[in-house]
Amino acid sequence: MAVPEPAYVLGSNRIPFARSNGPYAKASNQDLLTAALDGLIDRTGIAGERLGEVAGGAVLKHSRDFNLTRESLLGTRIAAETPAYDVGQACGTGLETAILVANKIALGQIESGIACGTDTTSDAPIAVNDDLREILLEANSARSTLDRVRALARFRPGQLAPEIPRNSEPRTGLSMGEHTAIMAREWGIPRRSQDELATASHRHLAAAYDSGFEDDLVTPYLGLERDQNLRPDSTVDSLGKLKPAFGGEDGTMTAGNSTPLSDGAASVLLGTAGWAEGHGLTPLARFVDAETAAVDHVTAREGLLMAPAYAVPRLLARHGIGLRDFDLYEIHEAFAAQVLCTLAAWEDPVFCRERLGLDEPLGSIDREKLNVRGGSLAAGHPFAATGGRIVGNLAKLLHERGGGRGLISVCAAGGQGVVAILEA
Amino acid sequence: MPGGVRTLDRMPSLLPLYGRAGLAAVPGTGLLGRLPLVPGPRGRELPPEGLSVAGVATDASALAAYCRACGLTLRNEIPATWPHVLSFPLQMALMSAGSFPFPLIGLVHLDNEIVQRRPVGLGERLDLEVRATGLRPHPKGRAFSLLVRARVGGEDVWEERGTILHRGAGDPGAEPEAGPDPPGDDVPDSAEWRLPGDLGRRYAAVSGDRNPIHLHPLAARALGFPRPIAHGMWTKARALAQLEGRIPSAFRVAVSFRRPVLLPGTVRFAASARGRDLAFAVRGSGRERPLHLAGELSPPA
Numbered sequence: 001m002a003v004p005e006p007a008y009v010l011g012s013n014r015i016p017f018a019r020s021n022g023p024y025a026k027a028s029n030q031d032l033l034t035a036a037l038d039g040l041i042d043r044t045g046i047a048g049e050r051l052g053e054v055a056g057g058a059v060l061k062h063s064r065d066f067n068l069t070r071e072s073l074l075g076t077r078i079a080a081e082t083p084a085y086d087v088g089q090a091c092g093t094g095l096e097t098a099i100l101v102a103n104k105i106a107l108g109q110i111e112s113g114i115a116c117g118t119d120t121t122s123d124a125p126i127a128v129n130d131d132l133r134e135i136l137l138e139a140n141s142a143r144s145t146l147d148r149v150r151a152l153a154r155f156r157p158g159q160l161a162p163e164i165p166r167n168s169e170p171r172t173g174l175s176m177g178e179h180t181a182i183m184a185r186e187w188g189i190p191r192r193s194q195d196e197l198a199t200a201s202h203r204h205l206a207a208a209y210d211s212g213f214e215d216d217l218v219t220p221y222l223g224l225e226r227d228q229n230l231r232p233d234s235t236v237d238s239l240g241k242l243k244p245a246f247g248g249e250d251g252t253m254t255a256g257n258s259t260p261l262s263d264g265a266a267s268v269l270l271g272t273a274g275w276a277e278g279h280g281l282t283p284l285a286r287f288v289d290a291e292t293a294a295v296d297h298v299t300a301r302e303g304l305l306m307a308p309a310y311a312v313p314r315l316l317a318r319h320g321i322g323l324r325d326f327d328l329y330e331i332h333e334a335f336a337a338q339v340l341c342t343l344a345a346w347e348d349p350v351f352c353r354e355r356l357g358l359d360e361p362l363g364s365i366d367r368e369k370l371n372v373r374g375g376s377l378a379a380g381h382p383f384a385a386t387g388g389r390i391v392g393n394l395a396k397l398l399h400e401r402g403g404g405r406g407l408i409s410v411c412a413a414g415g416q417g418v419v420a421i422l423e424a
Numbered sequence: 425m426p427g428g429v430r431t432l433d434r435m436p437s438l439l440p441l442y443g444r445a446g447l448a449a450v451p452g453t454g455l456l457g458r459l460p461l462v463p464g465p466r467g468r469e470l471p472p473e474g475l476s477v478a479g480v481a482t483d484a485s486a487l488a489a490y491c492r493a494c495g496l497t498l499r500n501e502i503p504a505t506w507p508h509v510l511s512f513p514l515q516m517a518l519m520s521a522g523s524f525p526f527p528l529i530g531l532v533h534l535d536n537e538i539v540q541r542r543p544v545g546l547g548e549r550l551d552l553e554v555r556a557t558g559l560r561p562h563p564k565g566r567a568f569s570l571l572v573r574a575r576v577g578g579e580d581v582w583e584e585r586g587t588i589l590h591r592g593a594g595d596p597g598a599e600p601e602a603g604p605d606p607p608g609d610d611v612p613d614s615a616e617w618r619l620p621g622d623l624g625r626r627y628a629a630v631s632g633d634r635n636p637i638h639l640h641p642l643a644a645r646a647l648g649f650p651r652p653i654a655h656g657m658w659t660k661a662r663a664l665a666q667l668e669g670r671i672p673s674a675f676r677v678a679v680s681f682r683r684p685v686l687l688p689g690t691v692r693f694a695a696s697a698r699g700r701d702l703a704f705a706v707r708g709s710g711r712e713r714p715l716h717l718a719g720e721l722s723p724p725a
Contacts, residue, residue: 026488031498038499075497075668221500222484223547 005272007105008283009422010112012392013040014266015221016228017380020121023224024263029058029065032221033072033118036265036385039219040114041077044269044281050079052110055097056267057087058118059383059413062125069116078114091334092292092412093117094266094387095420101270102287111275115391117384118265132159167261169413171298176305176413177258177335181247183303184337187344191252194336195239198257198377201333205374206232213373217392229260229380257336262380266388268395285395285406290420291315297415302355305338307417308409309345313356315419323362326369327404328397330390333375334411342409373397386410391422398424429474429553435510436517438632445520445528467523470568474555475514481549482510490630494661497668501543504677505661507550507574507582508538509631514554515570519588525559526566526590529635530647533656534567534587535603535680539724541581543673544574550582551575561595603680604720606694606705609713613692615666616709619654621688627658638687653684659717663704666693667721670702679719683708691716 015035018024024032033056041047056069065071070084089096094117101113128136135154142148168175174182184194208214209226218226234256244251245258269281276283293311295302308331316322323346331339345351346362353359373393376386387410394406401424408420482502490509491498520528544550551574558569567589574582587601620626624638636643637653644652660679664671685691685706692713695704698720706717 023484026485026492027498028492031488031491034497035499077669080669219500222498 004106004108005274007102007270007287008273008276009285009287009391009395010269010271010276010281010283011040011044012217012266012268012388012395013043013219014217014385014389014392015039015264016218016224016226017262017264017382017385018224018228019380020261020263022122022228022263023222024120025122027120027222027263028123029061029068029118029120030072030075032120032263032265033068033116034075035219035221036116036118036267037072037076037078037114040267040269043216046269046279047077048079049279051082052104052113053101054078054082054084054114054116055087055100056084056116056118057093057097057384059088059090059093060119060121060124089418090413090416091332091381091383091386092410092416092418093384094389095391095408095410095418096292096387098268098270098287098387098391099290099418099420105270105272112269112271114267114269115388116265116267117386117388119382119384120263121261122263127163129159129161129163135159169297169304175246177246177253179297179304180335180337181251181253183305183341184252185247186303187341189252189337189340189344192236192240193340194252194257195236197333197336197339198239199234199236201371201375201377202231202234204372205230205378208373217396227379229262230378253335253337257377259334259376259381262382264380264382264385266385266392268388268391282399284399285422285424288421288423289315289319290418291318292419293417295415302415303341304415305334305411306341306345307415308411308419309342309417310356311417311419312346312407312409313358313362315421316362319421323365325405326365326407327401328372328394328406329365329370330394330406330408331370331375332386332390332410333371333377334381336377338411387418394422395424398422427472427474427555429476429555431476431478435477435480436513438513438516441513441516441520442634445516467525470525470556470559471518471521471523474553475518476551476553477514478551479549480510480552482506482546484546486630487546493626493630494658495665496661500546502546503661504538504540504582504664505657507544507552508572508584508657510550511552511554511572511574512632514552515572518554518556530591532589532591533681534589534601535678536584536586536656536660537676537678539583539676541674541724544576544581548576561598562589563596563598563600564594565590565592567601604678604718605703606715606718607696607698607703611694611696613694613707615693616690617662617693618690619685619687621652623654623658623687624652627655631655631657633657649684649686651686654687656681656717659685659706660719663693663706663717663719667695667702667704671721672723674724675721676724677719677721679717681717682715685716
């Protein structure tokens, strides 16, 4: 019988995140993920090792990438006998892979594994128009030449218009930004607060690079050494000049306080303490627990990106701790407004009572502990890569301070939220 | 490498070289020798001088397209076959010179050996040097070696040696060139490559190697092939892509091109360990399994 053992974060690596159609424009998801894994293998010295598993994923995937993680792994120096699988939970994918690997480790099913994710909005899959697809499928399955000709005769040039993936919710037709703009209005999040959060994100990430903090978290790729979106000189004044991008003319959300479309990949090595010792690795932080939640955004009962606000209190209750019992908070900055709506909800007695069923509000957090080495607004947000970036970042922070507890919160499309606790 | 070397300011442009090579291939153009820009009479010996260009950079987009065409992953380290592509204009310049003993069109690539001394980073600038040497008799004509060397700041990082055949009156007594042995017939094929008819054009676009035998059925037929044939260096790169993840950081990879791969077509790949080496082969998919390429991956000498 396998003995349950805690899972530890042992190391991480990501490539710098690039803006869409930037330096990684010609690289595929498999190229990006392989690059992130290459760096992790070099850093942790696991070349030739057979690991328990590799879980990975991408949000925007070509049909040829049905086995993206396994195919990427096969191009690396990890033993080919390591199994792998793809995971998909929108922007929660990266953190979900870490949960899956950590759970298997904790159950004693595996001793080690890699959690990873990648996304490219440059090399995004473009599908043929649905009408054309039907014609081609029919022509392909036609039994006679005449049937084939009949099928193909239905072709009209207008059907050449491709289906380009859109950053919109299938059931509402609204983009994620438009959904968040509704939330921002509901919670009355001012423009200035959003710009302040964005400025802090850039400032913190720039400082992290300057101090060398990112040196063992990031490996340059294709000549890019830092996240391309990083603007160390961003100020509340400079961001204040941008026009609203979502929420109409009087909207508060801009290109400056929303994450840009980006390309990148990230990976995290997890394992038991014993496996770490056998491989000369230091456990950085324990992967304590995780929770996922979902909300009904379709009937507008809740805002699209509010699910983490529900996931966190359930996770806290399971551990008998409060929102303030953390030394560090990593809240994915999909939009500055998403972070601020979540924080506002936890402070709001009505929301906490009526929606979360709590007698007392969760309260406010010390903003000095939030995203202390920057967040997605500065780094960029290649959807499935963000979880790995945050887990690697937080594990290192907790290890460096010699102990502590950290909270991770990631919102995802489809009204979902993935949250986790790390401890060192 | 012995002999002098002529250093060019920049990588020569391929287009005029093709013009020169094409013109030189037309019989009777010797009469035009007195006109400017037209090559003079052919020499009897290989040029003693090599050609070099310093500080050649890799364009990431060009490499990405090359990787896509060959099935390679776009990494921080360049593929071992990439310096061949980088140095290709130099090779062309050397072999299309009017004094070169053979016309460029019609030369046949018999084998190719690459030694990677260490992984070469995408951002590293390469000093490339090309030289033709070792003119020798061959059962089917005359052969010579084309040597390419890549250095980074004086450090040898990569070398290539190709054997090139000029078909003609052969010397039946000449020693056949020894190449790597393929894995045994009992080694099962592990992969199948379905090669599209435009593969030659695709590889030409990413490598600059626009030899007409790869491009179009008519051109191929004019040069004695029933259909266009795959570039040998594509086949080699594709084989290395097949071995991705099993390639050490320093290695030697030698292949001999035994039989052209006709396009479109389907071929199969097999590999097996042989001591410290890895033997691999590309064979036809029919029952006869004709051998197209035999290769060997080994530690660097």
